[in-house]
Amino acid sequence: MSFFTLQFAALLAAALIFYYALPKKCGWVVLLAVSLAFYAWGGVKTIFYLLFTAGTTYASGLILGRFNRRDADEGKVRAARKKLTVAACVLLNFSVLFAVKYWDQAAGLFSLPRLSLVLPLGLSFYTFASIGYVIDCYRGKQSPEKNPLKYLLFVSFFPTVVQGPISRFGQLAPQFTAAERSADNVKRGLQTAMWGCLKKLIVANRAAVVADAVFANPENYGGAFYAIGVLFYCIQLYCDFSGGIDVARGVALTFGIDLTENFKRPIFAVSLADYWRRWHITLGTWMRDYVFYPLSFSRPMGAISRFARKHVKGKAGKVIPTAAATFVVYLLIGIWHGSSLKYIFFGLYNGAIMTASVLLAGVYSSTRNKLKINEKGAPLHFFRLVRTMAIVFVGRYFTRAPRLLAAFAMLGRTFTHPCLYQLTDGTALTFGLTAFDFAVIAAGVAVILAVEFFEERGAKILDALDRKGALVQFVFILIPLAIITAQAAFGGDAIDASSIYRQF
Amino acid sequence: MKERKKLSSARWLVIFFVTLVLLAALFVPVFNLAVDPYGAFGDRLFGWWSYDFTLNPRLAKISYLKQNADKYDSFIVGSSGSSSIPVADLNEYLGANFFNCMFYGTETATFEQTANYLLTTYRPKNLVLNLSLMTAHTYSVDEKDLTNSAHPDVSGESAFAFYLRYLFASPADSLAKVKYRISDGYLQTPYKVFNQQTGAYDKSRRDAEPIGDLGDYLSRDAYAVFKDYPKANYSLYHVREAVEAVARIKAKAEQTGTRLFVLCQPTYKENLDYFSKDDQAAFFNALAEVTDYWDFTLTPASYDPRYFYDSTHSRGVVGKMELAVMFGDDSVYRPEPFGRYVEQGSAPGAPECDPLPEEEYTATVPIICYHQIVKDGETNASTATEATFESHMKALSESGFTPVSIYDLKAYVENGADLPEKPVLITFDDGYLGNYEIAFPILKEYGFKATIFAIGVSVGKDTYKDTGKAITPHFTLEQAEEMKNSGLITVASHGYDVHEVEGLDAEPVREGMLARRGEKEADYVSFLTADAQKMFSLLGEDAGFVSYPSGKYDERARVILREAGVFATVTTSGDPMNKVVRGLPQSLYDMGRFVVGGDTTAEELISGIER
Incomplete structure (x- = not known):
C-alpha cells in the first residue's frame, strides 16, 4: 500500500483511533496489527518473505544472546559458533535478497534459468534492518528481543517497511512500549506528514512527467533536454524519497515514535562524502557500522594496510586501507540500488570519486595553502557546493538512463549535441505538463530550498510556527490540507468527454 | 523557559480534524455543483451546454430547456439518427422553433418518457418522433451511470438519489471540463459535439468537408467502415412494446394539441440487412396499426455511403431531402422514389427500393x-x-x-x-x-x-x-x-x-x-x-x-x-x-x-x- 492513497489515510485514521482509545500497554499490538494489514494489502504471498526474515533473525538473535550470556557466565568465548550463527543468518537472508532482486539479471548474463519472483515490498529495507539487529546481537551491543511478536513489529513497522529509514532495533523497538503520547507529537507528526505529501504530490509527481518523457524517448530530444531530464529526475527523486520519509517520520510521530533522520538537506553538501552523510543517511550509517568498520579492521585489510605502509610513502600509505574499504562500501551502495550494470557503475563512480578524494586530501589542502585560499571563505564553500552538485548530477544519468551504455551516450550528447533550439520551440510543453505545471514545480522547489536554507542555518521553522497566532496556524493547516484533498479528489481518472461520443 | 503557546496542540488537532472533515465533505460537492460537467444543476457558471450535452444529452438537454423554454415551441425526439433532420428547414416549413431533444441510444421507453415530459411540460406545437428499426430492438435499458441517466423529471427517479449521485461524482470530471474550457478553440471537437442552439450535432466541420469521388471518399480513415461493412443479425424483440409506446405518445399529443410527425430514419442498405425482411415487415405493419408515418428507411440514398457519415448515420443533406418530401418542396433534389407515406390501417410491408446508377446523380x-x-x-x-x-x-x-x-x-x-x-x-x-x-x-x-x-x-x-x-x-x-x-x-x-x-x-x-x-x-x-x-x-x-x-x-x-x-x-x-x-x-x-x-x-x- 502506498502512503499516498485514500486507503492509507483511512487505515491511519483507524490506527490512531485504536491506538489512543486502547490502554497504553496495547499500543504495540495495534501497531503490529496495522503493520501486518498494511503489508498484506500489497499481496498476501510476499508477506512470507517478511515472516521468513523476521523468523530467522529473531532466532539468530536468541541464539547469539544465549552464547553471549554463557560467555559472560562461564568466561568461555564461543567465537566460532557465534560467527557461524551470524554468518548463516546473514547468508540466508542475503541469499533471499539476491534470489529475488538480482538473480534474474545475473542469470541473464550467464544464460541460466530465470526465477521471475515477485519482489516483496521493502525487501532490502527490512532485510538490512534485521541483519543490523543480528550483528548488534552478535557484538553483544543488543540484548535479543524475546517476544517474537514485538520483534515482528520491528521488522514490519508500517511507516518504515516500504522505504525506510532503515531503523536500528535499539533505537526503535523500545519506543513501541514507551512512546510518549502527547498532542504535541501528534501535531508535529501531522505537520511533517503534510509537508512530505506536498513535496511528493505537488512537485515530485509533476517533475516525474518530464524525466519519464525524456528518458522514455531520448531519440526525440537533444542533449540539453537530457540535462533537463536529469535535473527534473533529481527534483523528483529528492521530493519523492524525502517526501516519503517525511510522511513515514510524521506518521510514526503521531504514535509518539521518533524515527531516525534519513535526509539532511543534501543540496547543501560540500563534498560527495558529505552528500552521502545527508542523503539516505540510514543506508550510509548502516554501511559504515556493518561493512566499513568490520572491513577496515578485518584481517585481510590489516595485511593490505601493512603492505601499503611498507611500499607507499607518506600519507597515502596510511589511507590506502580506508580508501579500499570506502570503495567497497560505495560499490555495495550502488548494487543496493538495483541489479543492472548501470547501478554497479553508479557504485563504482561514487566509490572512485570518494576513494580519490581520500587519497588526494593532502594534495587538495596543500594546493589551497599555495593558492592562499581561505578555508572558511564563502567562495570556497560555494565552489564546493557546485562541485558536489555537478558530481551528483552526472551520477544521476546512470541511475535514470535505461541502460549503462545509454547513460554514457546521453551524457556525451548533452555536450556534443545540446540542440539548444529545442529549449524555445515549445518542446517543453510536449511532455504532458502545461506552463502552469512548470510554474508549480518552480514555486515548489523555491519553497523547499527556502525552508531548507533556513533550517541549514539552524532555524526551527515548525517551532517558529507554533509561536504564531491561531489564524496563521489555521492557514498552515488549511492550505496544505486543501491541496492534498484536491490532489486526492482529482487523482482518479476523469470520464473523458472526448471519448463519450463515438459513432453517434 | 518555554514560550507561551498561543494555540495548544490539542486545539490545533481539533482544528486540523474539523478542517479535514469539512474539506473532504464539502470540496467535492461544491466543485461539482459549480462546474457541473453533466448539466445536472443548470450549469450556471459556464453555461457550456455543447459540452454538457456531449457528456449526457438525456440529462443536460432537459436542464437546458428549463432555462430556455421560451425559445422553443416544438421538439424532435429520437436517437442520434434524428440529428440529421435540419432544424432550420423544419422551422421554415412549419413556422416553428424546434429544439432537437435527441440523445444517444435507441430505447423507445426513454423516447416515451422524454416525449411525455415535453408534451406535458411545454405543450409544444409540433413533435417529431424519429424512429428506426433499432428502436424495436432495444426497448429499454435501465442505466444509472452518469453519462446515461435521464433527468429525474423525465425518468421519475428520486431526485434526492439523482442529485446525490451527481454531487459526489468524481471531481476529476469537473476538472476535465475546466481544462477543456481553458484550451477550447474555434473548431468543433469530440468533447463538444452538439450545437447548443438546435440541440442537434454540431456539423460545422462535417458539412464543410469536401466530398466528391467515391473512391477518394472510401480511402479516408473515417469511412473505411463502408469498404468492409460489418455483418450482423439483429432480431426485433420489442416491436409490440415499441409500437404501443408510439400509440401512447400519439394519444398524449392529441391531448396536448400537439401536431405529431412520426418518421422512420434513413438507413444504410447494408445496415438494413441486419434485420430480416419478415422482421422489417412486422415492424412497419405494426406501426401502421397505430399511426400514419413517413418511412425513409430505404431510399436510393441508402446505397451510397457518401450520404452517410458513419455506418449508421445519414448526413444532414438526407434529412433535408426527407423534409422536402414531407412538405412537398420540389426545389430540393432527392433521388426518387424517396420514402413513402404510410397511412394508419394499411399494411405496407418491408420497404423496397433499387439503387440509382451513379451517372444519374454525379x-x-x-x-x-x-x-x-x-x-x-x-x-x-x-x-x-x-x-x-x-x-x-x-x-x-x-x-x-x-x-x-x-x-x-x-x-x-x-x-x-x-x-x-x-x-x-x-x-x-x-x-x-x-x-x-x-x-x-x-x-x-x-x-x-x-x-x-x-x-x-x-x-x-x-x-x-x-x-x-x-x-x-x-x-x-x-x-x-x-x-x-x-x-x-x-x-x-x-x-x-x-x-x-x-x-x-x-x-x-x-x-x-x-x-x-x-x-x-x-x-x-x-x-x-x-x-x-x-x-x-x-x-x-x-x-x-x-x-x-x-x-x-x-x-x-x-x-x-x-x-x-x-x-x-x-x-x-x-x-x-x-x-x-x-x-x-x-x-x-x-x-x-x-x-x-x-x-x-x-x-x-x-x-x-x-x-
Whole structure:
C-alpha cells in the first residue's frame, strides 16, 4: 500500500483511533496489527518473505544472546559458533535478497534459468534492518528481543517497511512500549506528514512527467533536454524519497515514535562524502557500522594496510586501507540500488570519486595553502557546493538512463549535441505538463530550498510556527490540507468527454 | 523557559480534524455543483451546454430547456439518427422553433418518457418522433451511470438519489471540463459535439468537408467502415412494446394539441440487412396499426455511403431531402422514389427500393485555371497570350465542351438541375485587367461562361496597397459590373486582403488564408470572417464562390468560410476532374483545377481535362 492513497489515510485514521482509545500497554499490538494489514494489502504471498526474515533473525538473535550470556557466565568465548550463527543468518537472508532482486539479471548474463519472483515490498529495507539487529546481537551491543511478536513489529513497522529509514532495533523497538503520547507529537507528526505529501504530490509527481518523457524517448530530444531530464529526475527523486520519509517520520510521530533522520538537506553538501552523510543517511550509517568498520579492521585489510605502509610513502600509505574499504562500501551502495550494470557503475563512480578524494586530501589542502585560499571563505564553500552538485548530477544519468551504455551516450550528447533550439520551440510543453505545471514545480522547489536554507542555518521553522497566532496556524493547516484533498479528489481518472461520443 | 503557546496542540488537532472533515465533505460537492460537467444543476457558471450535452444529452438537454423554454415551441425526439433532420428547414416549413431533444441510444421507453415530459411540460406545437428499426430492438435499458441517466423529471427517479449521485461524482470530471474550457478553440471537437442552439450535432466541420469521388471518399480513415461493412443479425424483440409506446405518445399529443410527425430514419442498405425482411415487415405493419408515418428507411440514398457519415448515420443533406418530401418542396433534389407515406390501417410491408446508377446523380466537371492574359510578348506559368487563350477556347468548343457557371453546378447539386453533356468551368485568378480587355471579348465571341476571382483590395489598382509599388493592373468594379451584366461572367472572390507579400507586408506575413504565426485564434476567426464579408458587400452573392489565395488554407479556414456563407471553393492543385454529386453541396468544396501556363498548348489542355 502506498502512503499516498485514500486507503492509507483511512487505515491511519483507524490506527490512531485504536491506538489512543486502547490502554497504553496495547499500543504495540495495534501497531503490529496495522503493520501486518498494511503489508498484506500489497499481496498476501510476499508477506512470507517478511515472516521468513523476521523468523530467522529473531532466532539468530536468541541464539547469539544465549552464547553471549554463557560467555559472560562461564568466561568461555564461543567465537566460532557465534560467527557461524551470524554468518548463516546473514547468508540466508542475503541469499533471499539476491534470489529475488538480482538473480534474474545475473542469470541473464550467464544464460541460466530465470526465477521471475515477485519482489516483496521493502525487501532490502527490512532485510538490512534485521541483519543490523543480528550483528548488534552478535557484538553483544543488543540484548535479543524475546517476544517474537514485538520483534515482528520491528521488522514490519508500517511507516518504515516500504522505504525506510532503515531503523536500528535499539533505537526503535523500545519506543513501541514507551512512546510518549502527547498532542504535541501528534501535531508535529501531522505537520511533517503534510509537508512530505506536498513535496511528493505537488512537485515530485509533476517533475516525474518530464524525466519519464525524456528518458522514455531520448531519440526525440537533444542533449540539453537530457540535462533537463536529469535535473527534473533529481527534483523528483529528492521530493519523492524525502517526501516519503517525511510522511513515514510524521506518521510514526503521531504514535509518539521518533524515527531516525534519513535526509539532511543534501543540496547543501560540500563534498560527495558529505552528500552521502545527508542523503539516505540510514543506508550510509548502516554501511559504515556493518561493512566499513568490520572491513577496515578485518584481517585481510590489516595485511593490505601493512603492505601499503611498507611500499607507499607518506600519507597515502596510511589511507590506502580506508580508501579500499570506502570503495567497497560505495560499490555495495550502488548494487543496493538495483541489479543492472548501470547501478554497479553508479557504485563504482561514487566509490572512485570518494576513494580519490581520500587519497588526494593532502594534495587538495596543500594546493589551497599555495593558492592562499581561505578555508572558511564563502567562495570556497560555494565552489564546493557546485562541485558536489555537478558530481551528483552526472551520477544521476546512470541511475535514470535505461541502460549503462545509454547513460554514457546521453551524457556525451548533452555536450556534443545540446540542440539548444529545442529549449524555445515549445518542446517543453510536449511532455504532458502545461506552463502552469512548470510554474508549480518552480514555486515548489523555491519553497523547499527556502525552508531548507533556513533550517541549514539552524532555524526551527515548525517551532517558529507554533509561536504564531491561531489564524496563521489555521492557514498552515488549511492550505496544505486543501491541496492534498484536491490532489486526492482529482487523482482518479476523469470520464473523458472526448471519448463519450463515438459513432453517434 | 518555554514560550507561551498561543494555540495548544490539542486545539490545533481539533482544528486540523474539523478542517479535514469539512474539506473532504464539502470540496467535492461544491466543485461539482459549480462546474457541473453533466448539466445536472443548470450549469450556471459556464453555461457550456455543447459540452454538457456531449457528456449526457438525456440529462443536460432537459436542464437546458428549463432555462430556455421560451425559445422553443416544438421538439424532435429520437436517437442520434434524428440529428440529421435540419432544424432550420423544419422551422421554415412549419413556422416553428424546434429544439432537437435527441440523445444517444435507441430505447423507445426513454423516447416515451422524454416525449411525455415535453408534451406535458411545454405543450409544444409540433413533435417529431424519429424512429428506426433499432428502436424495436432495444426497448429499454435501465442505466444509472452518469453519462446515461435521464433527468429525474423525465425518468421519475428520486431526485434526492439523482442529485446525490451527481454531487459526489468524481471531481476529476469537473476538472476535465475546466481544462477543456481553458484550451477550447474555434473548431468543433469530440468533447463538444452538439450545437447548443438546435440541440442537434454540431456539423460545422462535417458539412464543410469536401466530398466528391467515391473512391477518394472510401480511402479516408473515417469511412473505411463502408469498404468492409460489418455483418450482423439483429432480431426485433420489442416491436409490440415499441409500437404501443408510439400509440401512447400519439394519444398524449392529441391531448396536448400537439401536431405529431412520426418518421422512420434513413438507413444504410447494408445496415438494413441486419434485420430480416419478415422482421422489417412486422415492424412497419405494426406501426401502421397505430399511426400514419413517413418511412425513409430505404431510399436510393441508402446505397451510397457518401450520404452517410458513419455506418449508421445519414448526413444532414438526407434529412433535408426527407423534409422536402414531407412538405412537398420540389426545389430540393432527392433521388426518387424517396420514402413513402404510410397511412394508419394499411399494411405496407418491408420497404423496397433499387439503387440509382451513379451517372444519374454525379457528373464530372473539369475546372481550368488561368491568371493573366496578355496581347503578346513574354509569357510564364501564370501569363498566357491572347493567341494561346483563343486557341484554347477554340479547342474547347471543338471538343464539345460547354463552359458552365458555378450556379449551374449549384443548381445541379442542390436542386437536381441538369448539366450539359461535357461541362467545364473556366476560371481566372487575381482579377487582372487583361481578363477584361482580352479574355472577356473572346469569351463573348464564343458565348462561354467563366469565373474571375478578384482580389478585393486590388480591384481597379495598379499599385500594391499602401506602397505605390507598381503591379499588374486590375479591372475596376465598373468593368466587373459590365462583365457580369453580359450574363457570362461571374466575378467571384479571391479573398479581400489575403495575398500578403514578404517584404511589402508587415512580418510575420500571412500565408494565404491561414492564421499568421502567433495570431490569436479569436483574432484570426474574426479577421477571416470580416474578409469574406467585405467580399460579399463588394460582389454580392458571387463572393460565395472562393478561390483559395496561393492554395494556402486548412480545415479551420474552410469552416470559417462556410460559416460566412461561402458555398463553393477551388484550390490551385488537386485533380481537376471534379466529381459533383446531386444532393451533396459538399462536392463543391476544394475543387481541383488544371492550371494553365503560357506554354500550355490546346492539345495539352484538352488531354488534361478529357480523361
